[in-house]
Amino acid sequence: MAPAGYNAFFAELARNTPVSGMLQIAGDDTAIRIAKKVAKGKILLGQERYGQYFSYLQKKAPLLCTFVHSIGKEGHIPADVSTLILNLIKILISTFDKVPEPSPSSYPPPPDSSPLSFFPSLPKRCGLPCYAMDKRRRAVKAQDGCRKESYGHPTLTPGLFTIFCKHGICYGFEAMTSCESPYHPYEIFRTRFEIAPQIVVYDNACKLHRYAMNREPHFFRNTTFLVDRFHFKGHIGCSLGYSMDTYKTFSDISTINSQVNEQANSGLIRIQPQVSYMTPTNFMFHTSLFLAIRNMDAISSLTFNSH
DSSP, X not given: OOOTTTHHHHHHHHSXXXXXXXXXXXXXXXXXXXXXXXXXXXXXXXXXXXXXXXXXXXXXXXXXXXXXXXXXXXXXXXXXXXXXXXXXXXXXXXXXXXXXXXXXXXXXXXXXXXXXXEOTTOOOOOOOOOOHHHHHHHHHHHHOSOOOOOOOOSSSOSEXXXXXXXXXXXXXXXXXXXXXXXXXXXXXXXXXXXXXXXXXXXXXXXXXXXXXXTTOTTTXXXXXXXXXXXXXXXXXXXXXXXXXXXXXTOHHHHTOOXXXXXXXXXXXXXXXXXXXXXXXXXXXXHHHHHHHHHHHHHHHHHHHHHO
């Protein structure tokens, strides 16, 4: 039986989650530097004079900070815990440093614009290269005779994939031609964004994070992946590092309405009967018009609330 204070952190280590998911600070040199000094006993989180470091680490790496604070005596931590923290940081950094960063020439030019996607302010900047992980996945699928198949309507698309900012403004959408998977948000972020978003809230963010780390960890190094509050209840095997409620002292996260996308999708249901059997051209026109009007309403609301 682990001593009091250890159980919660050890439970996190036992989850089927990469270290980069539990401690999402790979792109934060300040947080890593503080964590190393804490492990080496140069910063004592239990002492008031180090309060600024405690606040920063609690904001960026709450699981680690809470653990260290709970087991330390006046900020001093046992030697074995120090070794554990340093090893975790080493694993975290090696996740990125051991992977070569792809050169710009490895990306194909952007493909022709799809008539089923609409991102007016986010044109495609490049195509996706051929990833080694994708080759491996195809080989595994070819050998696997027992796998779950996805079924959908025989003539209708699986649905829309929408991207919203935290203020509820829709950046764009695409009509999916295959069942939703981490590929859809990954393809949008990697091909349309010059810099990856700092925070991504998605109902399957744990899988998206792993998908991204297996392909372009450098591009997403500064991104924090989070499961929205409603859906995280079902992620019983995932680290609390993906839970928005873990970051209560980080206002950039704690103030986000994680249901923006779901609320918008509930609005789209109202036009579903009308657009479902339209031609692709009419479907895209009516859907983009609906979301554009919704954007104008959201912007008007933001402007009104700011005065």
